[in-house]
Amino acid sequence: MTLYLEDKPNDECGVFGIYGKGVDVAKYTYYGLYGLQHRGQESAGIAVGNGDKIELYKNLGLVSEVFDETILGSLKGYISVGHVRYSTTGSNSVINAQPLMFRYLQGSVAIAHNGNLTNAQKMRRSLAHNGSVFQSSSDTEIFINQIAQYGQDTIEDALMKCMIDIKGAYSLVIMTEDKLIGVRDPHGVRPLCIGKRGDAYILSSESCALDCIGADFIRDVEPGEIVIINEKGIQSLKPMMERKRALCVFELVYVARPDSIIDGVSVNKARREMGKQLFREYPIEADCIVPVPDSGIAAAIGYSQESGIPYKFGLMKNRYIGRTFIQPTQELRDIAVSLKLNPIREDLEGQRVVLVDDSIVRGTTSRKIVKMLRKAGVKEIHLVVSSPEIIFPCYYGIDTSDKNELIAANMKLEEMKKSIGVESLHFISLEGMLSACERDPGDFCAACFNGHYPVEVTDQNISKYDLEGGKV
Amino acid sequence: MTLYLEDKPNDECGVFGIYGKGVDVAKYTYYGLYGLQHRGQESAGIAVGNGDKIELYKNLGLVSEVFDETILGSLKGYISVGHVRYSTTGSNSVINAQPLMFRYLQGSVAIAHNGNLTNAQKMRRSLAHNGSVFQSSSDTEIFINQIAQYGQDTIEDALMKCMIDIKGAYSLVIMTEDKLIGVRDPHGVRPLCIGKRGDAYILSSESCALDCIGADFIRDVEPGEIVIINEKGIQSLKPMMERKRALCVFELVYVARPDSIIDGVSVNKARREMGKQLFREYPIEADCIVPVPDSGIAAAIGYSQESGIPYKFGLMKNRYIGRTFIQPTQELRDIAVSLKLNPIREDLEGQRVVLVDDSIVRGTTSRKIVKMLRKAGVKEIHLVVSSPEIIFPCYYGIDTSDKNELIAANMKLEEMKKSIGVESLHFISLEGMLSACERDPGDFCAACFNGHYPVEVTDQNISKYDLEGGKV
Amino acid sequence: MTLYLEDKPNDECGVFGIYGKGVDVAKYTYYGLYGLQHRGQESAGIAVGNGDKIELYKNLGLVSEVFDETILGSLKGYISVGHVRYSTTGSNSVINAQPLMFRYLQGSVAIAHNGNLTNAQKMRRSLAHNGSVFQSSSDTEIFINQIAQYGQDTIEDALMKCMIDIKGAYSLVIMTEDKLIGVRDPHGVRPLCIGKRGDAYILSSESCALDCIGADFIRDVEPGEIVIINEKGIQSLKPMMERKRALCVFELVYVARPDSIIDGVSVNKARREMGKQLFREYPIEADCIVPVPDSGIAAAIGYSQESGIPYKFGLMKNRYIGRTFIQPTQELRDIAVSLKLNPIREDLEGQRVVLVDDSIVRGTTSRKIVKMLRKAGVKEIHLVVSSPEIIFPCYYGIDTSDKNELIAANMKLEEMKKSIGVESLHFISLEGMLSACERDPGDFCAACFNGHYPVEVTDQNISKYDLEGGKV
């Protein structure tokens, strides 16, 4: 599993919710999560409420592995919340799977969270001083405990207060016994949108999941907005003073599915435009354009269109690596990259190739691909990247490696070029990337590129492993 | 699974812990839990700490189904806590599996609990008012949250305070990063004992689990005692004023394994003596004595010895029914009882049989067995029971049906006799049963027989399902 | 799994079949096999025919593990054949699971076999010379191929000819598209009986499986008989000249379930009588009688009755060891026997015990039990065995170890006594054992005791592993 993703940033989660009387909400959530599977392959969970009580099932695995007809059939009701989760090896335990479910003074709640908090340590310490306990390493328990601290309030009031206390990136889908609630952080770092199918309302991380269940896109949840869905329809609360918008630009570059539209921006178009912009910035003379599949495809098409240089298949990705795939041992270490990616020699032999990738994190995979292309007879490799150099860590839910491992934070361009082994290496300019995104460039978080963190980061030395094993 | 147990009281759990440097504690806990498997077949879990952090694995199933070499191998350390759990159908979710693990102000803790609290509703409400959340329907979360309320205190102090706040039956095995702790409620309702193998100390619900790992029995944990095991050895705290001892007599009658010795009483001997006492109370003229296997065997041997009437095999129990056994549908409903229990016709035909059972809860299984014996040609059936009529509910962790379903609470002896269909029906006297137990009769809880509840019951209409789905 | 059985002979299989229009034959077969589970725990399989075609499902595991509602539901028809199989570790592959299904000139056939052939090598070689292939190491393929050699004949004629060609012990349950057939070898070494429930006819290795499905016992299939069951009812063919009856006496001693009646002999009674006879042969002065559970129970009861010495529980058997149980590693090797069997110290301490076992094969388990009893404080151990010394190998389907491992074939009684570590050791006399069996002593095969092989053994050095890997 990690084979593919070893050198790519990892988004943490996809969230989904539906409210629909007379509708098999568990099944819709199943298909919705299936459409969000690219956001997390480690665990999947679905909670369903029937107005009286909430049932929850979650486990490690893909959506299609976790659920079967029997389990889905046992989840009966008209409100549902679902979650898919990605996590790096080591903490892959069902205890961290979501949705989390809890009871407190006001009743039962299930909650699904995408994002990362930036004052988690401080909040945890403060909650612990008030007697809170934490059963997992998930940030989401901070929301749960803080909501419970406001146990005398309605859930809506509690959530508004939590938005004042808790800093960070969060898109939440929450259900009580009788309503579905969506919350997006004041900067709107992670996406969240609203859809409708018949009388049923849907909340989803990305619009592609709406397409998967035949629902219409209504609108995005606004930064800082709370939407409450119940039998009266949708209500909106905007408790917070308006902040600077800061949609994670990496959602557009890499995380989201190309057929999604996020805050008005078509992911596919943004990527294609980044490819075009790359050519405008770096008009390389070459015989063909080859993408690193799958996330480099749209940018490669753009580069090809803008340059007129033919687009080629070039690299074949194997679709059949599953969770249980046996990693090659030492004797076969040299074939590791051939298992996931194969060069199509006929496209490559003797060619001057522009290789288009979406991002470079540690550079290790790039190095292997380049070696493989050389072996396939490529004459020149010009690696163009549709995002700038990543030199700052992300505190908002994208799991880039820590700063010591970021190649661009530790090498100059020339060094990187040599290290990766290409004739030339070009990163798109920050302005160029943002200009491809069809929104005011100021509407995005690009902290990993420019170090401007739009959301206050209280915790220092944040590491997801800080949370495990030690004191609060 | 439920096939066997449908008409027997169900104990809730077995707990186990070990502290031993240089010892494969996970494996010892595995075998220890295996020796306690009769106390719970729904889920199993093991937590292991290495002084630095605690790892936990738990799942639904038998000990041998939940763990494999890989999982056990990944649980490395020198302190371990384990748990097996029984639960009635409906709430069998991994969320309720134990040990529970949590972090609070003082660090990480894993906890395993056998018993039932009697002021759980009140405690839960009070904790919720202070902002506590509950993620499962388990009483054990009350301990967790209450400990966290005393987060400024050491764990020992917190536990002493909890013993004042929380009422009920509880044997707890707890681990922090660097110590193993055993707690037994002030009345000593549930058993808990201490063992030793080499330098390693062990805590266990029953002594039979000590035998399983080749450990020596040291002593029982005293009612109201807290024992702390760390590198300095064992320390004992006795914070509570001494209360009336109240060991659940049902542990001796049905729950415990015959090779266990609990608070000085040999389970096997107690049962055999009950059988002897039964004959003294009811000297029936018959051709043979037949036990309802397995729990009636020891008493049947006793009855046979005292009476001189030959003991016979009589009923064959099928060992191979597993979790996934397919229950017979309507067409085959008549064979249901034949799947678990088969009469040995040769032993029974034309005989006047004394059938010895340990208890009668709802009477449904007795009725089926009697019908089966008749079909096998038995001439007379005299059913003798080695515990008195159960007419009061248990609030301390034995899952007898509610009062409406208790046959003895709703019928007179004569009616029961007819309903079950036997020539005669005899329950041992309360005094007779207690006299078989080698301790002062006042040392036992016999509330289900006599309604004298030694531990205060605050909650009314307690039902384990109250806790699910609704408000706290 | 092997833990229990390590020192007991292993029977190879249980077979079952049913013909009944309008009956859910797959489910009956499921429950029937469940009643025969003691005859084989390695694999289970069910074939069902609807008059048109035959569907088969089989896999490794217990009946309740192999089948679920979905699989059973997919097996629709009115004829069914089922099989449970035991096999020693090493050859436990689904390829050897039964029933085997094949098509040949006359159509489709499914076949289930209990027993062992004695001219298998010769038959295999002869068939291979005619172009036959063998896909498993099972003897049953010899029947299949030989039937196909008579492909021009009806299945009945082919079977009659096969009975002339093929030597050995076999009870077969066979189905074609439209009939159910039972075959028992000319000496009747393995059991096979006929039952009826409503209009449905049943064939089963033991009568206990009839009880499990509420069917009535009709009669045993006679040695050398072929019974054909179809819409016309039952027909019987007896193609062979009558031979000496030779029912395997080990079926009565150990293999069969006590509630079965085989060729008119009650298993339970035979075992009890063996116990009585043991006392008559060896009237030991002792304080109590303790069985090695489960197979020693009936004989221990008999010994107790005849001697008047009290019967005691003594040894507790753990029921929860499953296929996936983790065997103790070196460090814990000393506890291995405590995991499956536990002494009830209270019954044993200071006692002079008569320990009753059904048979001794290699003596290894006996040695461990004796050691355990000593540790529990037993004063004297007198081991009495309800079968004579096993000194010859079995070629007819009981998997005793080879001659080099048979303790009684390699030691004198006095040596054995010392080796096992008991005060005295007594085996029942051959005459004594046979006299307990309620039939002419000449009706049994006792070759493993006396070396008189009733069925010709052509193959030399038979080993089940000869068949694997090499040439035919």
Added chain:
Amino acid sequence: MTLYLEDKPNDECGVFGIYGKGVDVAKYTYYGLYGLQHRGQESAGIAVGNGDKIELYKNLGLVSEVFDETILGSLKGYISVGHVRYSTTGSNSVINAQPLMFRYLQGSVAIAHNGNLTNAQKMRRSLAHNGSVFQSSSDTEIFINQIAQYGQDTIEDALMKCMIDIKGAYSLVIMTEDKLIGVRDPHGVRPLCIGKRGDAYILSSESCALDCIGADFIRDVEPGEIVIINEKGIQSLKPMMERKRALCVFELVYVARPDSIIDGVSVNKARREMGKQLFREYPIEADCIVPVPDSGIAAAIGYSQESGIPYKFGLMKNRYIGRTFIQPTQELRDIAVSLKLNPIREDLEGQRVVLVDDSIVRGTTSRKIVKMLRKAGVKEIHLVVSSPEIIFPCYYGIDTSDKNELIAANMKLEEMKKSIGVESLHFISLEGMLSACERDPGDFCAACFNGHYPVEVTDQNISKYDLEGGKV
């Protein structure tokens, strides 16, 4: 699973073998099969021989699902044969999984087969008359039984004789205890090639599997050739008179992986050239070219290059549908196609699209895709297909539907256009397609397009289900 493939022809299998002393052959076969996974996802199997005996493991599922470290680790030796199998629903039983293993007069053999026989009925009948039995519905048993008929001969001689008797398409990889053998039918319908890594020799359906294990491509096995690999290296036998070459052109159009080279033809180049040829035959005026992923991609790139019309992403394929995916029920039937394929609206809205697919079998999927594209706002859809109309059934191993279901066999072009709902529909000409393939057009089998069957078809009304349930 079938969701994707429902309207595509299904190839039956991929075969792989390796001979290499001192090499972990099981692991190489695992990775090799993983590289052939696109040829069959129903079952996977690996047989390994150590010169003495052959061990086999196979099961239903993907290669990565069937094997784990323990299983692979238990397959020790220096010769290995592997197989992946596709099959339509209904006959997906482990009994049909390959390799098949058998013993006959000459010893043990494992065999893996890709292809389909054309005189199977006749052969089966003739073999049955000689006493052969068939345990599965696989054609491969015909080879097994016919080899056994020549049991007096060496395996090489037997295979040469079989090539005379048995008609059809077959690429076989066979192992005996001490050699690896590859066989390709006289017309070379299915591919088979030879590779080398270090001293180890490899046989594989496609060259892409050689790349996966870092082996070099040596050459294709010739039509009618038998290659024998043992400690002496490679030997070649060509027993047959040379026949017309007849490589299945569908391997190039759809089945094979684009990075494979088959009989000297680059699959990727052939597909791209088909796309170019399509434009030359049908120069459509349009805004963009969109492929039906994945098999239409290369042709779409070719069409785009030749026409200068921009290539677009257009359709997003979901990678995460697994075996256990729950198919939508009636209520959600309308979303079925959205689960596997999603339109990228931004690429499509208002566009005149040339949609490139590799083939049309029944037309059902095309119809759904067209409907989906309309909904996404496409203005005009011109469907161009890189293979001609399929109007004849395939008897050589490609599982197209039967003639009644082939849309092109039952409708004229104009009707098809209407039925599918496109502005225009164009199939490449047969000559055009063959000219794209870099070989003499006479070297291919194009029977499904032109009805010229190069290999004699004896069986009439062949259906894979004929073989199940009935007589031979």
